[in-house]
Every structure is written in C-alpha cells, then in structure tokens.
Amino acid sequence: MHFTGKRRTVVLLFAGLLFAVAAALGTALGLSLAANQNTRNMDEIMASRPAIPSRLLDINGELITEFFSDEKRDIIPITSLPENQIYALLTREDAPFYKHTGVSIGGLVRAVINNALYVITNKGYFSGFSTLTMQVAGARHADRTDISVSRKLKEIWWSYQLERRFTKEEILEQYLNSVYFGHNTYGVEAASQFFFGHSAVENSPAEAVMLVIQLAGSGLYSPIIKPDAARGRQREILNQMVSAGHISPEEADTSFNNYWSNFDWSRSASDSPYFNRLANDKAPYFSEYIRTNIEQYLFGQQDIYRDGYTIHTTLNLDFQREADKEVSQGLIQWNQSYRYDRDTKTDYASSDLVQTIDLISLVFNIPEIRVAGAQEKRRAEEYFENKLAPVMDMMAMTFGLTDLKSLTTITYKKTRSNTRMNNVETALITLGNDNGYILAMIGGSEFNRNNQFNRAMDAKVMPGSAFKPLYYSAAISSGIVTPATRIYDSPRVFISPDGTPYVPGNYAGRWAGYVLVRDALARSLNIPALTVLEKIGFDAAISRSAALLGITDPQEIGETFDRVYPLGLGTLSIAPIRLARAYATIANRGRAVEPIAIRYIEDRDGNIIVNPERELRESQEKRDIQIMSPQAAFIMTSMLQTTVARGTLAYARRTVDGFDGMPIAGKTGTTQNWTDAWTMGFSPYYTTAIWIGFDKRGNSLGRYQTGATSTGPVWARYMKAIHKDLPRIDFPRPETGIVEVRIDKRTGMLPDDDTPEDQLRDEIFIAGTEPKTRSNMAAFEKDRDEEQIIKISVDSSLTNLNDDGSSSAAFTRDLFSELGLDPLYLDGGSSPNRTNNGSDNSSNTSSILD
Incomplete structure (x- = not known):
C-alpha cells in the first residue's frame, strides 16, 4: 500500500511515535530486568x-609471522592506549559515553525525530542511536543484520546488563579490540599496524581520528582508497576534539600536517593484512x-x-x-650460468646444425625433423609475448575488451609457467x-x-655423490674397509644382482690408479665407491642408508633403493x-x-x-x-x-x-x-x-x-x-675404541725402513682394524695392475653373459671398447694419472670437481 500527502505524514509520525514508545518500554523493561535478573551467565558470555x-615465534622469541584468515586482530589493554585514541572514539561515536547507563535517551529521541524528518521531507539524514555499549552488546548477543525493533530491544537489555556488570573502561576495551576498521583488520592495534606501521600506543591525534572514521564502513574514508574524503573527515573530527577541549588547536594542526606530509601515496586498494602476510613473513x-x-x-x-x-x-x-x-x-x-650454457648450445645448433637437418628433411621428405619452422614459430611467440601482448592488454583495459584481455592473460600465464619451469x-x-x-x-x-x-x-631429487658417505659408514662400521684400505681406480665392470653390467666413469674421465679410501671419498672417485659397495653388499648398504635417512617402512625402502650399482652413485630420489x-x-x-x-x-x-x-x-x-x-x-x-x-x-x-x-x-x-x-x-x-x-x-x-x-x-x-x-x-x-697409526700413504700399510718421509701419514682406525703388515713396494708394484685384471677375468657373472662362448676377459675387453674406454687399462697399463711408483699425480682441478 502506498500513502501520499497528509496521510503519509500522519502514518509516519504515528510509526515514529510508536517506535519511541516501544523503545521507552524497552528501556523500562531493561532497567527492571537489570535490577532483578539473575546474571550468573554474564561472565561466561563475556x-x-x-x-x-x-x-x-623463532627460538629467540622474534615474530616470524601470524596466521589469520579473514580477520587480523591483536589484543591491547585499554591502559596502554593514548588518551587521544579514547577521545577520538568518543567524539566520533558516543560523546556522552561516561554519562549514560548503556542507552542514551536523548540520542534515542533525536534519532526518532531525525529519521521521521528524513522520511517525510527527504532532508537531513538518517541516524541511529546506538551507544558504544549497545554496539558491544549487539555484536555479541544480537544479529546485527536484523533491523527489527525486537533486535533493538535485545541490544538495550544487554546494554544495561553490560553496564551493570562491567566498568566503562572494560567496555571500551572490549569495543576497541573487536570492532572492524576495514581492510580485514579487527581491533585498534591491528588497524594501527596496518595503516601506520606501528602500535596503537604511539598513535598521534590525527592517526587516532583516522582509525575511528573507518568505523563508518565500506571504505568511505579509507586513506588508501579515498584519501581526499578521509582527509576532510579527519580534519572535521579533529576540530570537534578541539571544541570539546580534548586537544589544543596546535596539537590538531601539527598532527594533521605531519600525517599527510608523511603519507604513503603508493599503497594499493588491494592492500590488506591477509594479502600482505606473505610479504611480511620472515x-x-x-x-x-x-x-x-x-x-x-x-x-x-x-x-x-x-x-x-x-x-x-x-x-x-x-x-x-x-x-x-x-x-x-x-x-x-x-x-646466469644456466642461461649462458643454454644460449651457447642454442647458438651452435642454430648456426651449425639446423641447415643440415633441414636439408636432410627436404632431400628425404621427412617433414617431422624440419627445425626452421619450429624456430620461426618460437620467434613469433616471443614477439607476441614481448611486444604485442602488452599493447593488447592496455587496449583491453581501456576499451573493456574482455576476449582480448583473456587472450593476454593466457599468454602471461604460459610465460610465467615456462619461466618457472626453466628457473633454477x-x-x-x-x-x-x-x-x-x-x-x-x-x-x-x-x-x-x-x-x-x-x-x-x-x-624427490637425486643426491649424486652426496649419498656415498651413507654406505661408506656401513663399510667402516663393519671393519671390512678402513680409511687406509687400498682400492684400484680404473675402468671396470660391476654386475648388479639382476645381472645388469654397469661401467661407471669418473668426473672428467680420469683415473687415479691405487688410492686409499680416505682420499677416494675426498675426491669423490666413483670406482672406489662402488668397490666399497661391492665389498659390503647391498643388504648392509641399504640397511645403513635407510636408517640414516629415517626410512623405516619396508615398502618405502624397497621403492627407494634399487639393488643395482648406479645406486652407489646416488641415483635414488630423496x-x-x-x-x-x-x-x-x-x-x-x-x-x-x-x-x-x-x-x-x-x-x-x-x-x-x-x-x-x-x-x-x-x-x-x-x-x-x-x-x-x-x-x-x-x-x-x-x-x-x-x-x-x-x-x-x-x-x-x-x-x-x-x-x-x-x-x-x-x-x-x-x-x-x-x-x-x-x-x-x-x-x-x-x-x-x-x-x-x-x-x-x-x-x-x-x-x-x-x-x-x-x-x-x-x-x-x-x-x-x-x-x-x-x-x-x-x-x-670417543674415549676408547680409536687408535692412531702412522702408515705409508702409498700402500695403506705400516711404513718400512725405505718409506720416504713425505709418504708418511697418521691415520685413525677402529681398534682392531689397523694394518699389521709393513709396506713392500716391490710386491706392490707387481700386484697393482694384476690384481684388477684377475678380478675382472674370473668373474663368473661375466662368463654367463658370453652367448658366443668367448672368454670373460674377451667379453670385458669388447664391452669396454663399445663404451669408448681404452682396453689398455685391462692389460695392466699404467693409469695416465699416476707415476710408476703408484702415487697420485693427477691435477687437483680435474679430480675434485664433483
């Protein structure tokens, strides 16, 4: 039903009067209930x-970050806040706060009159009459989205309950620590940290006012979204504080000018504690x-x-x-190193290989291997991403071309994805x-x-040689290997339990000849490492490695460790x-x-x-x-x-x-x-x-x-x-169980009378595993190559692989040739990286870059 003219005025006046009477009755009811109602649940409710x-927090108590969802809130006691923060709030929200008992009767009557005049004449403004106490009561005990009279009556009743049970300061503290200040900040401390970058304890009068004007909601006076509107409203409230005697005119002017002279105009409307958490996370x-x-x-x-x-x-x-x-x-x-290496390879391929491959493609009619077309496509994509997409993006935003914007968005996502996948x-x-x-x-x-x-x-990534110490430790524990164990470093075949042959190389393709285990590990030599693995066996190596890595589930152990020799060079994923x-x-x-x-x-x-x-x-x-x-x-x-x-x-x-x-x-x-x-x-x-x-x-x-x-x-x-x-x-x-012995570092044995001084080394051993025999260089030189040849030649695993009936040694020689390794090493030839006396003569640069 629609009323016009005098009838409309009468109806509205009657409705306003009815609301005032209802509110008065509610007030009386609240006073009565407050005097007589059992409030035993008030503490629980509050x-x-x-x-x-x-x-x-880190180990020293320093803040790393905070976890919050849509609310950012920090609790601060009322006693820590500056007076101007309280004055700004009361000036803006509830000037008679310390005079009323939860409900302002004068405010109620004023609101009824203002609202009636606004509806009747479309002049003035629509106003509420909620006090700070009512806002606390409503936030905790009523549905604030409900605009009915019953909700207001409930707020009034709870307001009297709060005033009866708590002090004014406690109600203010509840309010300031719970109210929403915009930009996903709740409470005066979180809001101050967000807007000003410091605690509310330090707020100036201008900053205090800037916070309370955010209570209008919807970003009406956000200094980030609407700085001009915020500036005007801030000045208005400061003037009101001056008129109320809370601050002097000089304080108002100084704080106002300081605020805007230091204002950060670069902040974005999308700023919020939630989105800024990652940036501030240490x-x-x-x-x-x-x-x-x-x-x-x-x-x-x-x-x-x-x-x-x-x-x-x-x-x-x-x-x-x-x-x-x-x-x-x-x-x-x-x-930089990755991109330089990639570009160098690309340049070489483009200048030296592409034309040849394309020529083969044309001569033999093999379009699948044609490269030039793919290069042209890639160059076109790069031109679009770097030159055209930014222009199209600007046009899309200027003219609202949704389809065009979608196209550039897809391009940017693809570019970001490719960049991420190709970044170290x-x-x-x-x-x-x-x-x-x-x-x-x-x-x-x-x-x-x-x-x-x-x-x-x-x-899950491969550790490479960083894995070697794990099974080396099993070998040391068993006593099968010591730091002075002598191992021959030269090309050889390792046969895995499944019969698969494996011929590893060393970094830079060089060989050290005889080397002690301590030096082999330090230089990350592969043949000695796999020889250690061979000596202790896969069971012991895998058991120790799994224990060190903290892998206890048998299924996970089986999935992690392949029982093949490449495992010894770190081909597992951890x-x-x-x-x-x-x-x-x-x-x-x-x-x-x-x-x-x-x-x-x-x-x-x-x-x-x-x-x-x-x-x-x-x-x-x-x-x-x-x-x-x-x-x-x-x-x-x-x-x-x-x-x-x-x-x-x-x-x-x-x-x-x-x-x-x-x-x-x-x-x-x-x-x-x-x-x-x-x-x-x-x-x-x-x-x-x-x-x-x-x-x-x-x-x-x-x-x-x-x-x-x-x-x-x-x-x-x-x-x-x-x-x-x-x-x-x-x-x-350890206090016991370790012995230190001087050895001949060429042989790993005790030195003899002819051992040169520069070939002596003090070595440590688990007690009982130290060497007992002295060096014999004549025997050492005779045995150094034969030992490795015999080991390969008599390996029964290799014999089983010879389908044509040829000898194991012949098979091994053929396998080395196919792999591009010099069979000379199988015939007892000297390693190019050692002298005839068996000592290491390799260059440091080539042998240690693992």
Whole structure:
C-alpha cells in the first residue's frame, strides 16, 4: 500500500511515535530486568573473546609471522592506549559515553525525530542511536543484520546488563579490540599496524581520528582508497576534539600536517593484512610447513586462525636471514650460468646444425625433423609475448575488451609457467646436530602464490655423490674397509644382482690408479665407491642408508633403493631434509637425529597446551637409537673433514679463507649432465644441506656446474656466517675404541725402513682394524695392475653373459671398447694419472670437481 500527502505524514509520525514508545518500554523493561535478573551467565558470555591470529615465534622469541584468515586482530589493554585514541572514539561515536547507563535517551529521541524528518521531507539524514555499549552488546548477543525493533530491544537489555556488570573502561576495551576498521583488520592495534606501521600506543591525534572514521564502513574514508574524503573527515573530527577541549588547536594542526606530509601515496586498494602476510613473513616456507602440519598437535575444534595460539618454533631468524641472503645471491649466478650454457648450445645448433637437418628433411621428405619452422614459430611467440601482448592488454583495459584481455592473460600465464619451469630452484635446510632443531629453511627460489612447493621437505631429487658417505659408514662400521684400505681406480665392470653390467666413469674421465679410501671419498672417485659397495653388499648398504635417512617402512625402502650399482652413485630420489638428517646423525656421534620444528604451543592466556619437543625427547630416550658406533661416526667425520681440507670442498673453503678454526666436514654431489648440485656439511654444532636443480627434469645447470663450484661457495659463506660468534670446539673423540697409526700413504700399510718421509701419514682406525703388515713396494708394484685384471677375468657373472662362448676377459675387453674406454687399462697399463711408483699425480682441478 502506498500513502501520499497528509496521510503519509500522519502514518509516519504515528510509526515514529510508536517506535519511541516501544523503545521507552524497552528501556523500562531493561532497567527492571537489570535490577532483578539473575546474571550468573554474564561472565561466561563475556568470556567469548574475539578472534585473534596465532603467532609464530623463532627460538629467540622474534615474530616470524601470524596466521589469520579473514580477520587480523591483536589484543591491547585499554591502559596502554593514548588518551587521544579514547577521545577520538568518543567524539566520533558516543560523546556522552561516561554519562549514560548503556542507552542514551536523548540520542534515542533525536534519532526518532531525525529519521521521521528524513522520511517525510527527504532532508537531513538518517541516524541511529546506538551507544558504544549497545554496539558491544549487539555484536555479541544480537544479529546485527536484523533491523527489527525486537533486535533493538535485545541490544538495550544487554546494554544495561553490560553496564551493570562491567566498568566503562572494560567496555571500551572490549569495543576497541573487536570492532572492524576495514581492510580485514579487527581491533585498534591491528588497524594501527596496518595503516601506520606501528602500535596503537604511539598513535598521534590525527592517526587516532583516522582509525575511528573507518568505523563508518565500506571504505568511505579509507586513506588508501579515498584519501581526499578521509582527509576532510579527519580534519572535521579533529576540530570537534578541539571544541570539546580534548586537544589544543596546535596539537590538531601539527598532527594533521605531519600525517599527510608523511603519507604513503603508493599503497594499493588491494592492500590488506591477509594479502600482505606473505610479504611480511620472515620465513614463508617454514611458516607454511608449520601451518600444514600443526593439525597433528591441535585436536578438535581448535583454530589457528582465530584462537590466538603462540607457537614457539626451532627456527633461528638470524640464520634464516643469512640463508636468504646467500641463496639469493647464489640464484643470480646459477641462473646466469644456466642461461649462458643454454644460449651457447642454442647458438651452435642454430648456426651449425639446423641447415643440415633441414636439408636432410627436404632431400628425404621427412617433414617431422624440419627445425626452421619450429624456430620461426618460437620467434613469433616471443614477439607476441614481448611486444604485442602488452599493447593488447592496455587496449583491453581501456576499451573493456574482455576476449582480448583473456587472450593476454593466457599468454602471461604460459610465460610465467615456462619461466618457472626453466628457473633454477633451490633448497636449504639447517639442523642442530644434538637436538634436530630446524634452524633455517628455504624451499625454493621465491615463495609466492605460484611457487609454494617446499623442496627442502618434499622434493624427490637425486643426491649424486652426496649419498656415498651413507654406505661408506656401513663399510667402516663393519671393519671390512678402513680409511687406509687400498682400492684400484680404473675402468671396470660391476654386475648388479639382476645381472645388469654397469661401467661407471669418473668426473672428467680420469683415473687415479691405487688410492686409499680416505682420499677416494675426498675426491669423490666413483670406482672406489662402488668397490666399497661391492665389498659390503647391498643388504648392509641399504640397511645403513635407510636408517640414516629415517626410512623405516619396508615398502618405502624397497621403492627407494634399487639393488643395482648406479645406486652407489646416488641415483635414488630423496628430500634434502632426509639427507641433512643423515649427515647430522654422523655429526651426532652416530646417534639418530630426528628433525623437529615446533618446541611447544601456548594458548592465548600463556598456558602450554602442547609440548612436541618434550614428547620427542621422551620417545627418543625410550628408543635409544644408535645407528652407528661413536667410533665409526668419528672416523666418517674425519674422512669428511679431508673433503673440506683437500677434496671437493677445498675450493669452497678457500673462497671464504677458511672457517676461522672451526672444524668443518662435508661432501658434494652432482648428478649426470649437471642436473642437480649438492653441498652437504656440518660442524660440531650444525648441519646444512643445499641443493639446486630444476622442477623440470632434463634441464642442465650448465657444464661444470657441480656441487664443488656452484653450491659449495654459497654453503661455505653461510656456514662461516652462522658460526662467527661461536667458540671453537672439536668434534668429540670417543674415549676408547680409536687408535692412531702412522702408515705409508702409498700402500695403506705400516711404513718400512725405505718409506720416504713425505709418504708418511697418521691415520685413525677402529681398534682392531689397523694394518699389521709393513709396506713392500716391490710386491706392490707387481700386484697393482694384476690384481684388477684377475678380478675382472674370473668373474663368473661375466662368463654367463658370453652367448658366443668367448672368454670373460674377451667379453670385458669388447664391452669396454663399445663404451669408448681404452682396453689398455685391462692389460695392466699404467693409469695416465699416476707415476710408476703408484702415487697420485693427477691435477687437483680435474679430480675434485664433483
């Protein structure tokens, strides 16, 4: 029904009067109920506190990030806020707050009159009469979307209840910590941090006013979205504060001018705490790891986004900042090397090969191999992406051409995807040797919406030679091999249990001849490594490796470790965290290290509700897992120190001019065609793993981009930085079970009277495994080649492979020829990299770049 003229006026006046009477009755009812109603549930009702984010702290108590969903809120006591924040709020929202008892009768009458006049005359404004107390009551005990009289009556009743039970200051604190200030911020502290970058404790009068005018909602006075409107409204409220005597005119002018002279005009309308969290997160890969794994500790209805937990973690942000700095610098160099190598290959192919291939395609009518057409297509795509797409994008936005915008969007997505797949990716993880603390974590080249995969924890990549120490440790433990065991490094065939022959090579295709195990590991020689694997067998090697990596499930062990000889060169796929765990266990005197990220969790009141570290320590004490003896671990540590001193990590050590006396052990790893590069290493304090490679398999980092030359220097700079303030300590030597013996380093035996001084070395052994016989150079020179020839010739596995009845030796010779290896080595010929007395004469550069 539609009323016009006088009838409309009468109806509206009657409705307004009826509302006023209802409100008055409600007020009277509220007063009566407030005097007599049993309020035993008031404390329980008010205890329903506002949602606040959970805070992630590092090991020193520094904030890493906060977890929140659509609300960003921090609680601050009213006593910490400046007076001008309270005055600004009361000036804008509820000037008679300290005079009324929850409901302003004058405000109610004024609202009825103003609203009636607005409806009747279309002049004036539509106003409400909610006090701050009513707003708190309505937010907690009424549906604010309901505009009925019954909702207002409920607010009035609860307002009197609140005023009767709580002080004015407590009501103000409830209000300021719960009200919405726009841009997904709830509460005055979170809003101040978002808008001004500092705590509400520091708010000037102009900043205090800027916050309270956000209460109008819908971004009407957002300084980010509508700075001109915000400026005018801010000045208006400041003037009102001056008129009310809260601040002086000079204070109002000074704070107003300071605010706008320092205003950041570059902020975007899309800014919000939720979208800015990643930018402010000091360790995003670590934070995301915590977020996705915390549910195992918090059961039931707990919500990390709203329940305000404090999560105390193991991360050390000082280490994290060093890691971020060094890896970022490394990524620049790694990507430059990759692109240079790629472009060099492309240029060569384009200039020397394409024309020949296309000619063959035309002559023999093989269109599938034609290259020029594909090149032209690629050049056209690059021109479209770089030249046309930006112009089309601008036209689409200017003229609203949706289809055109969709086309450019697809192009940009494809470009980003291709770029990401062809960028060098990386991972870094640092563990505490004695406690398993995850102290630093990098899971990729850059954490963003398109690159959140945590390669440090979840990637499955080949470790290359960085895997060798795991099964070397089994050989040392067994006593079958010692650091002084002599192994012949020359081309040979290894036959896997399934009968598959395998002929590995060394980096740069060179051979060392006789070499001691300590030096073979330091120089990452492949033939000696597989010979060690052969000596101990696959069962022992896989058992030890799985234990060190923390793989206990039999099915996973079977899927991870192929029982073939390439396994010994690191062809399995594992996550960096597992390899870091293995090396940390060696550093921890052979006692199992289990990585941990969360120490304990507190609720919003500071009560410890979960203590993962205590639970882990109790479990470790019960299980008491000693993977290898302290003696074997000490010898492995010593051998890996040799890698840093004069092996594949010597170059990295020299780039940082040493580690200031801190003992460091480590190993590098590089996979075939320079696809992956690793550096693993530890001190008596910490273990760090660094990996680089690609998400897209098949890419190459570039020629000679090895663990020694690429990740090695980055690892060395980082390790030196995190140890700079620590006292120098040695790796702990077992009190018993280790003996030190002087040996002839040519033979690994005890020296004889003719051993030159420069061929002597002090070596350590597990007691009982030290050499007992003295060197005999005449016998050594006679046996050095025959020993290897006989071993190959009499191998029954090879005999079974000869379908034509030829001898094993002949088969081996033919196989070596097919593989492009010189059969001369099978006939006892001298290795080109050693002198006739058996000592190593290879160049350091070619032999250590693994």
